[in-house]
Each structure stands twice: as structure tokens, then as C-alpha cells.
Amino acid sequence: MILGISLDENNVYVNVLGENEVISLPFSLGRDLANNNWFIGEEARNEDIDNVDIVIDKLFYIMGTDGMARIGETPYDARELTRIFFSNLLTKFEDIEYVTVVIRQSNIKYLEKIKYALQSFFKDDNKYNVTTYSEAFVSYIKSKELSYYSNLVSLFDFTEKALTYYELVRYVDDNNLEYWKVNTQEHLALPLDLLSGDAGKKVCDKILYDFAKKCIKEEPYNHIILSGLGFQDSSYYREFMTFVCSIANVETDQFFFAKSAALLSNDILNNNFDKNVLLITDARTTASIRLIANVNQVKTKIELIRPGEEWFNLNDNNYDVIVEDDREIKIEILKVIERVIKEVPIAIPDNMDLRDDKTNLFELGFEFIEQNIVNITLTDKGFGEFYESNRRMTPRQVYI
Amino acid sequence: MVIYCGKSNKNPYYIKEADLNIKSIQELAYFIYNYAILISNSFITKNLILYIDNSLKLPRLASDINEMFNKKANLTDILTHILANSNFYNDEEIGQFRMRLVRLLSLPEVDYILRAGDKLFQLKKYEKAISQYSKISKSNDVALMRLAFSYAKLQFYEIAANYLGELYKRTRDLDILRETYFCLKLNGTVDKIYDYESNINETLLADWEYDIVSRMIRVRKSEEMKGIEDIFLMGSSYIKENVLSRIKIWKEKFRFIG
Numbered sequence: 001m002i003l004g005i006s007l008d009e010n011n012v013y014v015n016v017l018g019e020n021e022v023i024s025l026p027f028s029l030g031r032d033l034a035n036n037n038w039f040i041g042e043e044a045r046n047e048d049i050d051n052v053d054i055v056i057d058k059l060f061y062i063m064g065t066d067g068m069a070r071i072g073e074t075p076y077d078a079r080e081l082t083r084i085f086f087s088n089l090l091t092k093f094e095d096i097e098y099v100t101v102v103i104r105q106s107n108i109k110y111l112e113k114i115k116y117a118l119q120s121f122f123k124d125d126n127k128y129n130v131t132t133y134s135e136a137f138v139s140y141i142k143s144k145e146l147s148y149y150s151n152l153v154s155l156f157d158f159t160e161k162a163l164t165y166y167e168l169v170r171y172v173d174d175n176n177l178e179y180w181k182v183n184t185q186e187h188l189a190l191p192l193d194l195l196s197g198d199a200g201k202k203v204c205d206k207i208l209y210d211f212a213k214k215c216i217k218e219e220p221y222n223h224i225i226l227s228g229l230g231f232q233d234s235s236y237y238r239e240f241m242t243f244v245c246s247i248a249n250v251e252t253d254q255f256f257f258a259k260s261a262a263l264l265s266n267d268i269l270n271n272n273f274d275k276n277v278l279l280i281t282d283a284r285t286t287a288s289i290r291l292i293a294n295v296n297q298v299k300t301k302i303e304l305i306r307p308g309e310e311w312f313n314l315n316d317n318n319y320d321v322i323v324e325d326d327r328e329i330k331i332e333i334l335k336v337i338e339r340v341i342k343e344v345p346i347a348i349p350d351n352m353d354l355r356d357d358k359t360n361l362f363e364l365g366f367e368f369i370e371q372n373i374v375n376i377t378l379t380d381k382g383f384g385e386f387y388e389s390n391r392r393m394t395p396r397q398v399y400i
Numbered sequence: 401m402v403i404y405c406g407k408s409n410k411n412p413y414y415i416k417e418a419d420l421n422i423k424s425i426q427e428l429a430y431f432i433y434n435y436a437i438l439i440s441n442s443f444i445t446k447n448l449i450l451y452i453d454n455s456l457k458l459p460r461l462a463s464d465i466n467e468m469f470n471k472k473a474n475l476t477d478i479l480t481h482i483l484a485n486s487n488f489y490n491d492e493e494i495g496q497f498r499m500r501l502v503r504l505l506s507l508p509e510v511d512y513i514l515r516a517g518d519k520l521f522q523l524k525k526y527e528k529a530i531s532q533y534s535k536i537s538k539s540n541d542v543a544l545m546r547l548a549f550s551y552a553k554l555q556f557y558e559i560a561a562n563y564l565g566e567l568y569k570r571t572r573d574l575d576i577l578r579e580t581y582f583c584l585k586l587n588g589t590v591d592k593i594y595d596y597e598s599n600i601n602e603t604l605l606a607d608w609e610y611d612i613v614s615r616m617i618r619v620r621k622s623e624e625m626k627g628i629e630d631i632f633l634m635g636s637s638y639i640k641e642n643v644l645s646r647i648k649i650w651k652e653k654f655r656f657i658g
Contacts, residue, residue, distance in 0.1 A: 230571040292465050293404035296487050302404050320405035322426060322488070359430065363408070385420050386523070389578065 002269065003099040005089075006136070006255075007059045008109075008159040008228075012041070012089065013258035017266055022255035030055040031087045040088045046376040055203040058092050061087060063113050079113050086117035096122075100129045100265040102136045102257055104157070104164060104369055106282040127327060129268055129311065133157065134281035136260035137166050137338045139267050140225075151220040155256070156212070156244075163187040163208070167214040181280040181337070187211050191343025192230055208240035221248035227256035278308045278336070282371055286309045286337060287400045288368065289374070292368025293321065298327035304366065307336045311368040320381065323348060323360040333400055346378055346396050359383035372400040403487060411455040417443060419525045425456050430485035432479050433497055436524070437504055437516045444469055455499055461485045476501050510536050514543055517550075526550040541567060545576070548583075557587035565596035574604070581608050 002017035007027065015022040025041030031054050032039070039046075044055050054071045058060065062069060062078045069076050076084075090096060099118065103110050111130050118128035141149045155166040165185040172178050190207055194200040224244045231252050234241065244250050253259065263312065278285055289305040304319055321329060331344040346364075354360045361384075365377040376396045382389035405409035405426055412421035415431060422428050432439065453462035461482070468478050480498060483489045489497070507515070517532035548563035550603065553595045561583035569574045577597055584590045593600065619625060631642050 062438065153503070291404060292401070294401045294487075295404050296485075297490055300404070316407065318408065320408055320424070322403040322405060324401060324403065325403060349658075357430075357434070361405070361426075384422055384424070386427070386430065 001093055001095050002097050002262055002265045003093060004136070004258050004260065004265055005099060005101045006133070006257035006261055007060065007101065007103045008112075009161045011160075011229075012035065013255050014089070014092070014093075015255065015258040015262045017262040019157070021260050024255070025089075026057070027059050027085070028055060028057045029059055029081060029088075030108070030253075031071050038084055038088050040085055056081060060110075063110050066105065066109065067145060070317070077082075082113040083117040083120050086114070087121050090121050098126070098127055098265045098269050099130075100130055100131065100136070100261045102133050102261045102264070103160070104133050104162070106132045106134075106312070108312055108369065117159070129265070130262070132281065132283040133164075133257050134184060135283050136257050136264050137182060138168065138180060138279060138281065139262035139264035140256070142169055142267065142272070144261050148222055151222045153226040154221060154226070154248075155218070155227060155240060156208075156230040156231070157257070158190070158192075158208075159370060160192040160229060161188070163190040163211060163230065165211070167215070171267065178274075178277045179280060179337070180277055182282070184246045184282060185215055195233070195236060196228070204230075205237045205239050208237050209243055212240055212243055217243075218249055222224070224248045224250045226250065226252040227254065237344065281310060283310050283312070284308050284371075285400075286335060286371065288334040288336060290334065291319070291321070291364070292331040292332055292343075294324075300330060304364075307334075308390050311371055314366070314368065318363050318365045321356060321362050321364050323354065323362055324358060325356075327354065329362070329364065331376065331398075333398070335400065344376075344396075344398050346376060346394065348378070349392075349394060352380065352390075352392055352394075355383075359387055374398050374400060403451040405487070408459075409455055411451075413451040413455070415443075415447065417528075418520065418523055419528050420523065425458060425461075425482075425486045426488045428452075428456075429483050432482060433489060433493070436479065436497070436501055436618050437512065437519055439475070439479065441475055444475065458485070471564060478550070506593065510543075514540065514546075517546060521546060521550060521553075524553070526553045538647050541571060544570075547564070548579075552583055555586075557583040558589065561587060561589075561592065578608055578611075581605075582612065585612060 004015045004017065006013045010027055012025050012027050013026075015021075022185055026045060028041060028044040030039040030044030031037070033054065045057070048358045052266070054069075055068050056071075058079060061067070063082055066078050068078070068080060090099070094349045101118065103114070103115050112259055113130075114130045118130065119125065126223075134245070137155055141153055149170065157164045157166065164187070167183045167185075169181045169183060171181075187207075190204070200245055209218065224247060226244075229235070234255050235259075243252070275280075283309055285305055287305075288307050290301045290303050293302055305314065305317070323329065327348045329346045331346060333342045333344060334340070335342070348354065361380050361381045363379045365379065367373075367375045367377070370374060374375065374397075376398055378394040378396075380390050380392045405424055409423050413428070414421055417440065418431070418435060422431060426523055429566050447473035449462050449466050449469065452458050452465065462480060463647065464485070465478060468481065477496065479501075480494060483494050484491075485498060491621050504512070504515075513536050517529045520526075520532060527550075530547060530552045533543045533550060535543075537544040537547045544563055544567045548560045548567065551557075551563065552560035560628070561580050564576055564580040564583060567573075577593075579594055579602075581590065581593050584592050631639055
């Protein structure tokens with residue numbers, strides 16, 4: 001069984017690859033303290049109504065704020081609550097071959113907790129993937145014929161809290177390298193509650209129309225996809241619909257991301273990725289990070305991080321370097337799309353004594369905080385058993 | 401400019417001659433360059449070649465060494481080839497290494513052993529240093545003194561005092577007698593000093609006692625002592641973590657002795 005799961009602020013959607021049906025449940029967790037059972041989704045809420053349980057209804061919020069919840073006498077942190085939720089969710093499915101979970105934002109706080117939950121459940125890193133909506137969007141488009149995406153393809157996602165625009169742009173550079181780049185634009189101030197009255201519906205249609213006018217370029221589009229709960233009732237967004245229909249073919253799928261996540265699972269399982277295509281989404285790095293170093297007495301630029309790598313899945317991103325007498329390490333950041341090169345010197349602090357026998361070994365570490373922010377650390381490693389480390393670290397935050 | 405060493409390698413290679421683990425080609429090169437006196441023909445082994453190939457991921461260098469090894473090439477040539485392919489030393493440094501190696505090989509045997517012992521002492525491999533100094537300590541005063549100091553470093557103060565006392569009898573050097581006194585003091589058998597010198601001036605003994613007290617005051621005010629006190633101020637989990645790392649170091653040492 002190959003699964004795709006999408007999360008938004010309030011709900012979880014699960015799709016089994018090849019099935020049209022999507023299971024939708026609230027992102028809630030409850031516990032029957034008397035019988036020590038956990039419940040998820042509607043079940044958790046029903047137990048709350050019966051007044052026997054503790055329910056956590058703001059799990060997404062807790063995940064994003066590293067919050068805690070006390071259940072009975074036991075405090076649970078966000079990571080543990082996420083683990084319990086996913087464990088209970090995945091137990092409902094048999095023989096899971098692979099699962100991809102997608103969220104809207106490329107926020108490390110959510111991604112780490114979901115990864116931990118899936119690792120705890122599967123105990124095998126090769127059975128799951130956690131990424132963003134943009135990646136699922138690409139997998140959906142890849143599943144189509146070229147005529148579907150020969151021009152631009154865009155997507156409006158209207159969830160309970162946010163309206164977001166995605167657009168896939170394809171182009172080929174001078175070196176014949178093909179780029180697939182997903183641009184996103186978010187319009188946050190559009191709560192779904194607005195649709196409760198006629199006046200609200202009109203305002204909402206107007207906002208959607210203005211937003212679409214702002215996002216859609218004067219270029220040919222093949223398809224426009226409408227996704228999310230906000231597009232479920234098509235009666236209110238006539239002006240918006242008229243506009244998008246005048247641009248391209250329009251298709252609506254409320255559960256687009258869960259289904260596309262299942263397609264992405266399938267792509268990963270079958271390694272269905274074209275090495276000649278450089279994919280740039282909010283989940284991937286947009287820059288090449290290079291170290292300017294001496295290799296066999298020749299000045300060399302060594303690529304440590306490639307553009308198109310998933311920045312929050314970069315593991316073991318530490319490299320050893322030996323500092324000679326310059327008291328600095330030079331990093332070069334090449335922004336591949338803008339073709340801009342930035343040199344970033346990382347200085348060794350004055351209070352750190354350097355030895356003069358070429359034994360100043362440092363660990364150069366990279367940790368992405370966001371797509372365009374990377375923490376670079378330089379930690380003294382000593383030199384094997386010859387010199388002990390003083391454990392001093394030089395952190396530096398670099399904006400790409 | 402920096403030297404790029406790649407990702408850390410977790411697997412160590414044990415250099416028997418120096419009781420030392422290395423984990424990178426740079427560390428191996430550093431050992432060859434600075435501790436060549438400890439290297440004999442048995443240094444180049446099939447295990448070392450396999451380590452360079454599999455753990456250090458340098459198949460070309462491994463293949464070169466293997467070929468030289470099979471053709472029974474000169475040890476100097478093999479070591480120089482490793483240095484030249486270590487991404488660590490430049491041509492000038494390698495030239496200096498070759499000259500130093502020639503000088504080392506022309507040393508008289510006693511000097512050679514003494515230097516080997518000193519290099520091991522410098523690496524804090526005192527057991528290995530003892531085995532070198534012992535070879536010549538009967539006829540060489542410097543070796544006997546360093547033999548005693550090696551035992552003192554291992555906190556075998558009684559043995560250290562015995563060797564220092566023996567050296568004092570040979571040299572009648574009061575500085576040596578003072579070191580003997582310090583070792584006996586640390587061993588709690590200070591009265592044994594009269595076994596080595598029955599006629600010690602009381603003022604001299606008072607000076608040595610003053611020296612010991614001054615050293616203790618200095619030690620208590622030292623940065624290291626402050627570091628240890630800080631560990632205790634950090635709370636129980638921090639103490640545990642630091643104690644564990646120290647126990648690990650101690651175990652490694654103990655296992656070697658065993």
C-alpha cells in the first residue's frame with residue numbers, strides 16, 4: 001500500500017495510491033484516561049463530547065510552537081504528541097510500502113516532528129518522506145503528458161486559514177540544464193469563515209479574483225488547479241472562475257495534495273526523477289555552496305551542497321578542514337537562478353590560538369534553518385590523538 | 401586557504417609502534433612526518449593498505465603502496481609517496497622530510513633509541529617510552545632519568561624514586577635528589593630519601609618542602625582546577641557526562657596496560 005498524506009492547520013487527508021477516495025479527519029488527538037486508549041480525528045472529538053477524555057485539538061499549533069500538553073498527570077511535548085497521532089493513524093493501514101507526508105510550509109519545526117513520528121513508526125528511513133506541497137504539485141504534473149505542462153501550470157490552494165498560489169515554471173539555461181521551479185505566493189488573510197454569509201461570499205470572490213489577477217502573468221497557461229476546502233462550493237466564486245477559465249483549463253480537486261503526495265511516494269519508490277532536471281521548490285536549496293580550499297596544492301572549489309537538494313533532509317553535512325595561516329575559511333555561494341556569486345569569509349576568532357604545525361583541524365557544519373538561511377559552524381576538532389579539541393565553536397548565520 | 405579533508409572517517413587505524421589511533425590520511429601523514437623515528441619496515445602492512453583503500457577511500461594511493469610493497473621498495477620511498485598524496489604536505493616539506501630521514505638513519509644507536517623514547521614521551525605513550533629508555537638506561541644517564549620520569553607520569557612514584565635514586569648515586573646531582581624526594585613524597589615514603597643520601601642538609605629539605613607547598617598552591621589556583629570546580633557547579637547530569645568521558649579515556653589506557 002502506497003500512501004500520500006497532506007496536512008493543513010485543522011485536518012489530515014490520506015490517499016491510497018490508485019484510489020480516488022480520500023480519508024479526511026480532524027488533526028485531533030484524544031485519550032481515554034480510564035482505559036489508556038488514544039483516539040484520533042473525529043473519534044477523539046466524540047470522546048470529548050462524552051466528557052471522559054482529554055482532547056488536543058490544536059496539534060498543528062502545538063507542533064509549530066514546540067508546545068506541551070498535560071494529559072492526566074503526564075506532560076507530553078509536541079514531538080511525542082505528533083508521534084502518537086501518526087502511530088494511531090498509520091496503524092489503520094496494512095502493509096504500508098511507502099508514505100509521503102506533505103505540509104504547506106517548509107517549516108523545520110513541523111518537518112522534524114513528522115520525520116521523528118514516521119521514523120518511530122517504521123524504524124526504517126526508506127519507508128517515508130516528509131516534504132512540502134510544492135513537491136507533491138511537481139509529482140502530479142510529472143504524472144501527466146508533456147502537453148499538460150508545455151506552458152505554465154498554476155494552482156490555487158484555499159484551506160481554512162490560507163490562500164496560496166503555486167506556479168510551475170520550466171526553462172532551459174545556456175548549458176542545456178532544464179529547470180523546474182515552483183514559485184509560491186501566499187495570501188494569508190482569507191479565513192474560510194468568511195463564506196458563512198452572502199456578503200462574505202461576495203467579498204471572498206472579489207479577493208480571489210484580485211489575487212488571481214495579481215498572480216497570473218501575461219503568458220500562456222495550460223492548466224489551473226483549484227484545491228482545498230475553500231473551492232468545495234463553486235457557487236460563490238463566479239468572477240474568479242470566469243477569470244481563470246479565460247486563462248486555461250481549470251480542474252478542481254479538494255484533496256489534490258493528498259493524492260499528489262501518493263504520486264510522490266510512487267515516484268520515490270520507483271526513483272522516477274530525471275537527473276537532467278534541476279528542481280527548485282521551497283523544500284530545496286537554490287544555491288551551490290562551495291569551499292575554496294587547497295587540494296593537493298591546487299586552489300580548488302569544492303561543492304559541499306548542491307542546488308536542488310532537499311535542505312531539511314541534508315544529513316551528515318559536516319566536513320573537515322585544516323586551517324593553515326589565513327585565520328579564515330572562504331565559502332562561496334552561487335545562486336544558480338540569479339547567477340550571483342557571493343563570497344562568505346568565516347573568520348577564526350582572535351582568542352582561538354592556532355598551532356603552527358598544520359594541525360588546526362576544524363569541522364565545518366551546515367544546518368539550514370530555512371530555505372535561504374543556513375547556519376555555518378566552525379568547531380575546533382583538535383587533531384586526532386595528537387591534540388585535544390578545545391570544543392570552541394564559531395557560529396555564523398548566512399542568508400543565501 | 402584551508403586544506404580540504406572531506407567527511408570525517410569514524411574507523412580508526414591502530415599504529416602499534418606508537419599505541420596510537422589515526423582516522424585520516426592527514427593524521428597518518430602527520431605521524432610519518434613527525435614521528436618517523438618510530439617507524440620500522442613492519443609499519444607498511446596489508447592492513448594499512450586495506451585501511452587506506454576502504455576507510456580512507458583512497459584506492460589509487462592504496463594500489464600504489466601495494467605495488468611498492470610487493471616490489472620491496474625502499475621504506476623512505478613509500479613514506480614519501482604517502483606524504484606526497486596526503487593532501488597535507490607540500491613539495492618543500494616533503495624534501496625536508498627526506499633530508500631529516502637521512503640524518504635520523506645515520507644516528508648512533510643510543511641516540512636513535514633515546515629520540516624514539518622522547519617522541520613516545522611527547523605523545524604521552526609512557527609505557528612505550530619506558531620500553532625504549534630501558535634498553536639503554538644502564539649505561540645512559542639521560543635515558544635513566546627519562547625512564548624515571550615516565551614511571552612518574554604513570555604515577556608509579558616508588559619505581560620512579562628508585563630510578564632517580566640510582567641516578568643520584570651515579571651523578572651526585574642534588575637536582576636529581578630533589579626529584580627523588582618529590583616522588584617519595586607523592587608515594588608517602590619520604591623517609592626513604594636517606595637510603596640514597598644519609599647526610600642531607602636540613603635547610604635543603606626545608607627548601608624542598610617549601611617548593612612542594614608552593615606547587616600545591618599553584619595547582620589549586622590553576623585553570624585546570626577551576627575547570628574541575630566548574631564541572632561540579634554545573635549540576636549532576638553535567639558531572640555524570642564529564643565523568644563518563646574521563647572514565648572512557650581511563651578505560652582505553654587501562655585496556656592497553658591489561
